[in-house]
Amino acid sequence: xxxxxxxxxxxxxxxxxxxxxxxxxxxxxxxxxxxxxxxxxxxxxxxxxxxxxxxxxxxxxxxxxxxxxxxxxxxxxxxxxxxxxxxxxxxxxxxxxxxxxxxxxxxxxxxx
Amino acid sequence: xxxxxxxxxxxxxxxxxxxxxxxxxxxxxxxxxxxxxxxxxxxxxxxxxxxxxxxxxxxxxxxxxxxxxxxxxxxxxxxxxxxxxxxxxxxxxxxxxxxxxxxxxxxxxxxxxx
Numbered sequence: 001x002x003x004x005x006x007x008x009x010x011x012x013x014x015x016x017x018x019x020x021x022x023x024x025x026x027x028x029x030x031x032x033x034x035x036x037x038x039x040x041x042x043x044x045x046x047x048x049x050x051x052x053x054x055x056x057x058x059x060x061x062x063x064x065x066x067x068x069x070x071x072x073x074x075x076x077x078x079x080x081x082x083x084x085x086x087x088x089x090x091x092x093x094x095x096x097x098x099x100x101x102x103x104x105x106x107x108x109x110x111x112x
Numbered sequence: 113x114x115x116x117x118x119x120x121x122x123x124x125x126x127x128x129x130x131x132x133x134x135x136x137x138x139x140x141x142x143x144x145x146x147x148x149x150x151x152x153x154x155x156x157x158x159x160x161x162x163x164x165x166x167x168x169x170x171x172x173x174x175x176x177x178x179x180x181x182x183x184x185x186x187x188x189x190x191x192x193x194x195x196x197x198x199x200x201x202x203x204x205x206x207x208x209x210x211x212x213x214x215x216x217x218x219x220x221x222x223x224x225x226x
Contacts (some may be wrong), residue, residue, distance in 0.1 A: 008152065031213055042116070042202050042217030043155070088154060092213050099145055099170060100213055104154035 004091055004103035011109045018076040020106045022089035025070060029091040032065060033100065034074045037086040046087070047074070076108075084110045114138050118203050118218035125193040125225045133188040133221050135203030143206045144186035145215065146170075146178060148199040155202065161186055193225045 003025040012018045024032065030051055035043040049056045049063045049072075056063045062075040072089055086107050090100040116137045125131055137144065142163045147155040147170075157170030161180040175197060177189045186205075190197060200222050204215040 004154070033213065035215075040219070042204075042219050043215070044217070045214050048214070090213075099157050099160050100215060101157075102147075102155040104152055 004089060004101055006087075006089060006103040006106045008104065009107050009109070011111060012079050013111050014079060014081055016079055018074075018079045018083070018108055018110075020074045020076075020087050020089075020108065022072040022074075022103055022106075023070055024072060024089070024091040024103075026091050026101075027067070027070065031092045032063075032072050033090040033092075034061075034063065034072075035088040035090060035102070037088065037105070039085075043088060079108075079110050081110045081112055084108055116203055116205055116216050116218035118201075118221050120221060121219070122222050123224070125190075125223065127194060127225060129193050129225075130189070130191050131193065132190075133201055133203070133223075134185070135187065135218060136185045137203075137205040137216070138184065139205060139207070139216065140183070141205035141207050141216070142183070143208075143212060144180065145204040145206075146176075146186070146188045147202045147204065148172065149202060149220070150199050158188065158201075193223075195225045197223065198225045199223060 005023045033048040034046045036046045037043045060077045064073045086105040088105045090102045119134045145160040146158040156172045159178040161167045164183045203218045
C-alpha cells in the first residue's frame with residue numbers, strides 16, 4: 001500500500017549486515033511487523049515490535065523504531081544466502097479496518 | 113501441520129469466466145483475509161472476515177465476492193474475470209487479542225486472466 005513505503009531492492013554480500021528500511025503513516029499503529037516471503041511461498045511473520053519500544057533484538061535480527069519520524073528498520077546481521085527473499089513491513093489496524101497494511105516489499109539479494 | 117491451505121495453486125481464465133478460490137485453515141482462527149499481490153504494489157486487502165458469518169470490504173473489493181462458509185473456510189469468487197484481476201492471491205488467518213495481527217498465509221494462487 002502507498003501508505004507504507006519501502007525501497008524495492010537491496011544487494012549485499014554474504015556475511016555483511018543488511019538494513020531494510022520502511023516508513024509508515026499511521027502513528028496510532030500498535031504494532032509494526034516484518035514479514036518474509038521466499039520464492040513461490042506465502043508471507044511468514046519474521047518479527048514485530050510494539051509501538052512503545054525503540055528496539056527489539058531477536059538473534060540475528062534487530063528492529064529499530066523511530067516513532068517521531070515514523071521510520072522502521074530491520075537489520076540482519078551476518079546475512080546468509082538463505083536470507084534472500086522479499087521483506088515486507090506492515091502497520092496495524094487503522095480506521096476500524098481490522099487488518100494489516102503492507103508495504104510494497106524489499107527484495108534482498110545476497111551475493112555469495 | 114497444514115496451516116492455511118489454498119486451492120488451486122494456478123489458474124488461467126478467459127475474460128468473463130467465473131471461478132472460486134478456496135481457502136481453509138486448521139488453527140481455529142477467527143479472522144481470515146484475502147489479499148492480492150501485484151508487482152511493486154505489495155499486498156492489498158480485498159476482503160476480510162472477523163468471525164464466522166461476517167465479512168467486510170478491504171482496500172480493493174470491486175469485482176470480488178466472498179463467503180465465510182464456516183470457521184475454517186473463506187472463499188473468494190470472481191463472477192466475471194477481467195485481465196486487471198491477473199495477480200497472485202493470498203489467503204491468511206489470524207487469532208485473537210494480541211495474535212490478531214500475526215497473520216498466517218497460504219502459499220498463494222497464481223491467476224492469469226486472458
